[in-house]
Amino acid sequence: MSSSDRPLNRIAPLMAPQAYKTYAVVQPLATHWRRATCAEVDCPHYLNGWRTRIENCTPDLLHAAKTSGRRYREMRVAEGESYLVFEAGQPCFAAGTHRKQVGREPLYIVRDGDWRGNPRRTRARQHLNPATWVEDFSEHQQKLANEIKKG
Template sequence: MRPLTRITPALPVQAFQTYQVVAPPATHWRPATCAEADCPAYLHGWRSVIDERTDLGQKQAHYIRRESGRRFAEDRDPAGLTVFAFEAGQRCFAPHQVRTARPEVYLVRGGDWRGNPTGQVRRHANAEDWVEDFQEHQGRLAEQIEKG
């Protein structure tokens, strides 16, 4: 992941509020099957290209052939790599997650990306209250800018 470039704010962190809508992984996501996640590999099949000249490649190929329980065709490409072509409709090797039915969490925190020195965290009951809070905050900022 490329590093994030941020403009250094002109005001101290205490002068900011952060409005967030979050769906924490621990409470708002659950493990899912390939079919539930509309996994492209499950829907269309996939290919795994393995270099069996390496220790890792040998272990991967052994797992696929002997332990994976998946249906595949095996071939060699011109570079000597092993190509496993897996049929559609079977579980891939990646873990999947899907959202639960729990609604998002609507938060207002003191501070910004630099931290929350006040420790302030407000949780709104619903999106409407959060939006209203945000609009009121934007209104106060606009008034302050107008005043100079």
């Protein structure tokens, strides 16, 4: 069972969604990351090589692997068990998905509401630095604590 298949275990909120805020520190892929090479991200396949079991590949995948331009050798282990063994120092098959941070400061976001939504449909606010984000968070936590004390 993958993490996306598991049911969420959330504590039942004590107040309506508009009484809450959602705080997030985000680094969007489009603005905070760039494509990177296997070498730049210390890709284990690039560093150590890798192998692909031939019997697990569809004919198209096997053809793509053999004609990819990557250096490999075929290794037969036993009847019905053989591998394409790719040597280290060359891009892996997931090279196009490697990303590296560009060094931008994260975005410090505050949204009204919680996981149930934002009933007032207010726009998210972005703090310019972590200190004001933390201060906002602290002040909101104190407001919640005060409301809970009131009952």
